[in-house]
Amino acid sequence: MMERQQFETMFSSLKEMNVRASDIMTTSIITASPDMSVRNAAGTMVFAGISGMPVVDESGKLLGIVTEGDLMHRAELGTGVRQRAWWLELVASTSELASQYVREHARKVRDVMTTDVATITESMPVADIADLLDRRKIKRVPVMRDGKLVGVVSRANLIRALVTMAPEVPADIESGDNAIREDVLAAMAGQPWALARENVIVEGGTVHLWGPVVGSDEGNAIRVAAENVPGVKGVVPHFGLPPTPSSQG
Template identity: 75%
Template structure:
């Protein structure tokens, strides 16, 4: 498998002039812990993550004062950088600029090693200098569950064709899964995602079962947590 096979293509991103508060809200409502920062020309400038927003003056989570002798040892550059992280209002001032990237052809084993070595949770996927996707740890874990030994090229192409057929079968439906939530290994289709109802899950499963070449369909669906506060 390669980055192109598992990456998320619906990219949630920030602009360098976006406010820190809006960036935090965007991540919360999108259910993500980080996003690429892209300028108006589509150039990748950096990544803003939960880690970049952990220590903020507004919520009293700034780095606690250190002993006076540690303050003396700390460089002016370090103290200034810490101040900016805690007080800056724009994404451009808090984002991480040392960004690791991969191409669509990058093997997922290499991506896993990169995430581990850099201690990061996601990596942008690039094509011709533009971000076309993001591979996160969650994407890798999904692939891991369905991972099989490498198959001959012909079989790999067959699985790819099945995946495209399953995606096409759901196209235009309000309950359709995103392409990155469909993984095929040796003709077995694995479907991932959160569904609203059992009926929605059945529709997704039937669409996959009717795709040419499918040997089996395995669902990994989650249902929303019921609201117990209403007493229902």
């Protein structure tokens, strides 16, 4: 839950700008063929500085994707899956054991690539792309147009977009303490970890957060919500302590 909240916070500015896959995707794509050797695929990724490649046939049709994860467990490197406990061997199906053997010993990309590949279109918003990468625990996703591969969006593309396209929150905005307090409360509104009104106090643009002891994830979410409010000069948590009655901003 907290990871989803952090992604939404990071990419809210890009979402408001209507940034989509077509705006940030890499179009100079390094691909692999299904008949490429595992050795050559590994070498290509190393020298290109990438951790995965789409696998396409001669017509450009996407067949799968080969990643570092697909090449981690290899017999020739001694990195194959360790011997299972005897009772796991008994319950493992013949199909599972055969599949493991192929991944550790196969010479061609077609035998080790991942075929269950998530794809997106050029019009997908960046917030949805970030959510997809997070949910599927993947680092990149192919971009398709009419069944053809036209680009790739990686986590690195999203971070570059955040740096180059998302507007900075002006640090010199002067807002009254009361207005800042209301904006901080509004930023947390509706969240299960939101602080009560009396636990948010602003003095000279510095937000003081009081209240009960909270977990680190909740505390970080509260702090981030306050930091993103224009005009805030600093955020000071005081969790576990009651608010000071003399400091009502």
